[in-house]
Amino acid sequence: xxxxxxxxxxxxxxxxxxxxxxxxRTLAALNALLGGVRAxxxxxLRRVNRLPPGMPVRxxxxxxxxxxxxxxxxxxCRRRGRPVRVVALDRHPKALAYARSVARNYPEIAFVxxxxxxxxxxxxxxxxxxxxxxxxxxxxxxxxxxxxxxxxVARRGVAVADLRRHxxxxxxIRLLTTVWFRNPLARHDGPASIRNAFERGExxxxxxxxxxxxATVQCFPFYRLALVYEAVxxxxxxxx
Numbered sequence: 001x002x003x004x005x006x007x008x009x010x011x012x013x014x015x016x017x018x019x020x021x022x023x024x025r026t027l028a029a030l031n032a033l034l035g036g037v038r039a040x041x042x043x044x045l046r047r048v049n050r051l052p053p054g055m056p057v058r059x060x061x062x063x064x065x066x067x068x069x070x071x072x073x074x075x076x077c078r079r080r081g082r083p084v085r086v087v088a089l090d091r092h093p094k095a096l097a098y099a100r101s102v103a104r105n106y107p108e109i110a111f112v113x114x115x116x117x118x119x120x121x122x123x124x125x126x127x128x129x130x131x132x133x134x135x136x137x138x139x140x141x142x143x144x145x146x147x148x149x150x151x152x153v154a155r156r157g158v159a160v161a162d163l164r165r166h167x168x169x170x171x172x173i174r175l176l177t178t179v180w181f182r183n184p185l186a187r188h189d190g191p192a193s194i195r196n197a198f199e200r201g202e203x204x205x206x207x208x209x210x211x212x213x214x215a216t217v218q219c220f221p222f223y224r225l226a227l228v229y230e231a232v233x234x235x236x237x238x239x240x
Contacts, residue, residue: 005139006192009185013092021098023185024066031068031133039224040069040132040161045076047128047157047230056083060126060153062116062146063134064088067099067109073130074108087126089114116146124155132161136196140206147210151229158212160227163197169223170194194223203227 009015010023031037048057057077061070070088077084086109090096093113100111114120116131116138129150135143150158163169170191177190198206200217207215207227215229 004195006195008137008189008192008196010095010189011092011137013094015094015185017094017097019183019185020094021066022183023189024068024095024098026181026183026186027133028066028068032072034222035220035224036133036161037069037072039220039226040130040159041073041076043161043218043226043228044073044128044130044159047159047228048077048082049080051082054081054083056085057128058085058126059087060119060121060129060150061086061088062119062129062131062150063137064090064099064111065092065095065133067103067111069130069132070099070109071103071106074106077108084108086110087112087121089116089119091115117142117149119149119153121153123152125153127154127156128159129154129157130159130161133163135160135162135203136193136198143206144210147207147212151210151212151231154231156231158215158227158229160203160207162203162225162227163193164219164223164225165194165197165199166223198225200225 010020064070067088070086073086074084088109089112096111096113103109131150138146173190173194177187181187200219203225204217212229215227218226220226
């Protein structure tokens with residue numbers, strides 16, 4: 001399939017708040033069922049677990065959407081006894097409002113309205129920066145800038161999880177959204193997301209152009225990708 005950027009309706013600041021909340025709940029369920037959570041958190045938690053036991057960790061969850069990945073990250077760190085603080089950032093005010101409303105029992109998460117291309121964080125302000133299921137929403141030049149921002153703010157490493165563009169993935173999501181979904185956002189944005197997504201080699205090339213030297217791209221089931229970058233000199237990330 002050719003890469004073709006199509007605007008997704010959920011990104012419209014004027015989108016109906018009820019439809020957006022319903023769409024974000026659907027995306028959270030699909031992330032849990034079809035590997036989005038695994039692709040986002042497995043590479044990140046593997047590196048968090050290399051830190052000394054009990055060492056606090058600070059993570060930026062950029063383009064947090066409904067905040068489901070941020071909440072699952074906190075849950076995982078709680079189970080491991082790992083102190084964690086998550087800065088969950090998104091430029092969409094209605095998405096942030098929804099994310100806040102479902103994260104009342106997560107004091108570890110601070111929500112901030114911000115653009116992935118211009119993060120209001122200092123250089124090396126967090127240990128890790130995470131971008132999940134959002135890179136495909138951006139034109140290539142903006143995606144490059146977002147990756148550079150992730151690298152800038154994270155002193156230990158970056159994890160980017162996203163969809164993988166593939167004809168079978170497109171056919172599958174067209175069938176799923178047509179048969180099961182009634183929300184017009186999901187029906188439109190599901191297929192658009194696959195068309196917008198990168199292939200494995202394209203994502204690796206994008207990371208190299210953004211200056212994420214040595215980044216690797218891993219394929220996960222259900223047409224998911226995970227890009228992982230470890231900062232040079234992050235000695236605390238070594239096995240202990």
